Amino acid sequence: MGGILWMIIIGLVAGAIAKFIMPGKDPGGIIVTILLGIAGSVIGGMLFGGSDNRVGLIGSVVGALILLLLYRLVVGRRRTHV
Template sequence: MDIVWAIIVGFFAGMIAKWLTPGPNKPRGFILTTVLGIVGSVVATWLGQQIGWYGPGDGANFIGAIIGAIIVLLAWGQLARRT
């Protein structure tokens, strides 16, 4: 059930991140949006653990997943602009 929850949260976090982030270089499609949100959640969890906000077994909440997805989306836009 954890993987299903991660996919659902990742999808919504990816959608909100795409909506909040300006610029034309946004990934399109359901699967890419979901992957963006899941990777964003992983990034937010890792950053939160490095800073000390989350413990070793804790994960990022929904807001953290959105912020992580925005970070990943901004990096995606920089890479897409270069090619």
């Protein structure tokens, strides 16, 4: 249970850092950015191996950035065609 809570906290931080690095209007707002940060934390942890806290945080931020970019591309494209 502690691991899941820690992953959520790291995800919140990663989502905030990703939003800071990639500013702009997000279609989903802060809640979607937080959820993308948590998902990015999971993906980044799997890709980069979260054994070291710094590597885990960097991997989480990279994962959140990738998901945020993909989200903007998919949702932005959907809004322009509707």
